[in-house]
Amino acid sequence: MAFKLQQVSFSYRQARIFKAVDLDFGYGHFYGILGPNGSGKTTLLDLLCRHLKPEQGLILLDDRPLDTYTRRSLARKLALVPQQYVIGFPFSVREVVLMGRYAHLPRFTSPAKKDLEVVQQVLEETDTLGLAGRRITELSGGERQRVVFARALAQDTPVLVLDEATANLDINHALGLMRCVARRVRENNCCAIAVFQDINLAAAFCSHIVLLNRGKVVAAGKKKEVLTGSNLEMVFRVPAMVRHDDFAGTLQVVFTHGDHAT
Amino acid sequence: MPGAESEFSPRLFAGKQLVVLFLLAALLSAAVVTASGMGYISIAWSQVASIIGAKIFKAGHWIADLDPLLPVVVWQVRLPRILASAIVGGGLAACGVVFQALLLNPLADPYTLGISAGASFGASLAIVLNLSLFGSYSLTLFAFMGALATLAAVLYLSASANGYGSTSLILSGIIVAAILSAGISFLKYLADEQVAAIIFWLMGSFAGRTWPQVGLVAIFSAVGMAVFAFYARDLNLMALGRRSAASLGVSTRKATLVLLVSASLVTAACVSISGIIGFVGLLVPHMVRSLAGPDNRRLLPFSFLAGALLLLAADTLTRAVLPREVPVGVLTALIGGPFFCYLFRRRQKKGVADGL
Numbered sequence: 001m002a003f004k005l006q007q008v009s010f011s012y013r014q015a016r017i018f019k020a021v022d023l024d025f026g027y028g029h030f031y032g033i034l035g036p037n038g039s040g041k042t043t044l045l046d047l048l049c050r051h052l053k054p055e056q057g058l059i060l061l062d063d064r065p066l067d068t069y070t071r072r073s074l075a076r077k078l079a080l081v082p083q084q085y086v087i088g089f090p091f092s093v094r095e096v097v098l099m100g101r102y103a104h105l106p107r108f109t110s111p112a113k114k115d116l117e118v119v120q121q122v123l124e125e126t127d128t129l130g131l132a133g134r135r136i137t138e139l140s141g142g143e144r145q146r147v148v149f150a151r152a153l154a155q156d157t158p159v160l161v162l163d164e165a166t167a168n169l170d171i172n173h174a175l176g177l178m179r180c181v182a183r184r185v186r187e188n189n190c191c192a193i194a195v196f197q198d199i200n201l202a203a204a205f206c207s208h209i210v211l212l213n214r215g216k217v218v219a220a221g222k223k224k225e226v227l228t229g230s231n232l233e234m235v236f237r238v239p240a241m242v243r244h245d246d247f248a249g250t251l252q253v254v255f256t257h258g259d260h261a262t
Numbered sequence: 263m264p265g266a267e268s269e270f271s272p273r274l275f276a277g278k279q280l281v282v283l284f285l286l287a288a289l290l291s292a293a294v295v296t297a298s299g300m301g302y303i304s305i306a307w308s309q310v311a312s313i314i315g316a317k318i319f320k321a322g323h324w325i326a327d328l329d330p331l332l333p334v335v336v337w338q339v340r341l342p343r344i345l346a347s348a349i350v351g352g353g354l355a356a357c358g359v360v361f362q363a364l365l366l367n368p369l370a371d372p373y374t375l376g377i378s379a380g381a382s383f384g385a386s387l388a389i390v391l392n393l394s395l396f397g398s399y400s401l402t403l404f405a406f407m408g409a410l411a412t413l414a415a416v417l418y419l420s421a422s423a424n425g426y427g428s429t430s431l432i433l434s435g436i437i438v439a440a441i442l443s444a445g446i447s448f449l450k451y452l453a454d455e456q457v458a459a460i461i462f463w464l465m466g467s468f469a470g471r472t473w474p475q476v477g478l479v480a481i482f483s484a485v486g487m488a489v490f491a492f493y494a495r496d497l498n499l500m501a502l503g504r505r506s507a508a509s510l511g512v513s514t515r516k517a518t519l520v521l522l523v524s525a526s527l528v529t530a531a532c533v534s535i536s537g538i539i540g541f542v543g544l545l546v547p548h549m550v551r552s553l554a555g556p557d558n559r560r561l562l563p564f565s566f567l568a569g570a571l572l573l574l575a576a577d578t579l580t581r582a583v584l585p586r587e588v589p590v591g592v593l594t595a596l597i598g599g600p601f602f603c604y605l606f607r608r609r610q611k612k613g614v615a616d617g618l
Binding site for chain 2 (some may be wrong): 049050051061070071072074075080082087088089090091096099100102103107132148151155194235
């Protein structure tokens with residue numbers, strides 16, 4: 001088991017976000033976290049990445065309490081692709097991706113041949129090799145997002161956490177990024193945990209779904225069992241239907257749109 | 263675009279940059295010797311070199327046939343002042359690099375957190391109350407204690423459960439500095455004939471600096487630079503955001519606190535012996551960044567050397583070249599300000615909006 005959450009509670013000031021949440025995340029699975037705005041999706045990721053500490057309960061990573069890891073050893077277990085980030089200094093793309101190797105490099109050492117090879121490989125994998133010499137400050141939002149994704153891959157961790165990582169990407173690169181993650185899950189037996197706004201993207205790539213609403217786990221388990229019209233309608237309050245789409249080649253969700261232009 | 267990548271090298275100081283680094287160090291040594299020869303009494307550089315050599319290696323016979331006044335002029339009068347200006351310039355420039363990366367703000371400098379206001383308040387207090395608790399070093403010590411108290415207040419104000427955020431640090435610095443500058447105004451109002459002394463101190467000067475003062479700032483700068491070097495790579499990662507850095511394996515809370523305190527201590531030591539010298543800490547990191555790139559491991563040594571060279575040149579200009587001594591803080595702002603405008607304008611025209 002990669003992550004195990006036991007009776008985890010967390011609150012911002014008075015508002016309680018999580019109350020006694022139990023969740024398991026295993027290796028070899030791709031988890032999609034879905035839920036309406038303010039349901040606690042990002043808070044869940046923050047707890048997993050130890051940006052926030054649970055007020056009660058325990059989070060285990062590889063059967064060890066999360067707070068017993070050093071930042072460095074945690075960064076060798078788990079990589080985060082954040083949604084927002086500041087880049088105010090003109091590092092080159094290759095330098096930024098190389099920063100992903102930080103936790104593997106002892107202080108005052110130059111990157112070894114292996115580190116440079118890993119960087120080269122993830123640049124190719126994420127279609128950012130053409131950007132490698134450019135300054136990160138000169139890139140568009142979507143290009144930066146791909147670079148930050150490449151940096152997370154360079155960390156070479158068994159657990160990958162993505163916070164709406166495809167939000168700024170065009171459909172081609174969004175699918176490409178998701179395929180990368182799915183391949184790591186399949187081939188390296190990684191555990192991927194991703195927050196989605198786009199339910200259909202989750203439906204296409206995830207093996208498991210966690211449905212959150214108001215800080216509670218409404219449903220968690222295999223995609224086919226969780227992703228049902230009634231579950232989605234209950235959480236998002238929009239009539240929904242889930243079906244296999246032949247053109248997409250996977251499960252897809254359609255919603256009743258109400259008033260719309262013709 | 264493989265061609266665009268020729269500048270990348272996994273080695274820290276590759277070819278050209280290593281040459282420039284050595285060049286800067288050589289230039290700085292040459293500047294120290296040349297400046298020691300310049301002044302009211304002009305001394306040949308070979309004589310200066312033998313005086314310095316004789317003092318360092320305790321070889322009195324090297325300068326036995328020299329006018330006995332010259333070693334006193336070089337060793338007791340000029341050299342402390344020259345070294346003080348070089349170390350303060352280097353220290354402020356290196357601290358500028360650290361503060362800009364730590365506060366995620368290209369406009370930050372060593373004074374952003376109000377260290378300078380604290381030192382000024384301490385010095386003004388010592389002048390107004392005519393305190394001479396610690397003899398001739400009262401002013402330096404009071405300025406230093408003022409800076410430390412300010413740092414403590416700023417850290418106390420900005421600390422939150424998630425560590426020290428850059429915006430809350432800047433805001434706390436501005437608030438504390440505003441209160442202190444009102445306090446300085448009040449002290450000036452209270453002071454009679456000492457007003458001139460306060461104003462003169464605030465303008466910054468290296469006139470009449472002594473070896474113990476050089477020692478103070480040298481020790482703080484050396485320890486500070488060692489700490490900066492130790493954390494330089496963490497600083498690179500933190501310059502791209504705290505959360506990001508934490509997920510890449512940096513203990514951000516600890517690194518922020520250690521860097522903040524050490525950079526503030528170096529700044530406090532610099533300000534307390536020199537007064538307020540603006541623009542070095544803001545300008546030099548920007549100038550050097552265009553040469554060495556954004557990597558703090560390169561930026562720090564380059565900035566130290568460039569800052570040292572710059573302030574030493576400015577102080578020598580006002581001491582030995584200009585017909586009347588202008589406070590060096592005024593000079594750096596008068597020359598540095600327009601130069602900064604020029605650099606900034608040139609960059610804006612090129613359209614690199616956030617390259618600073």
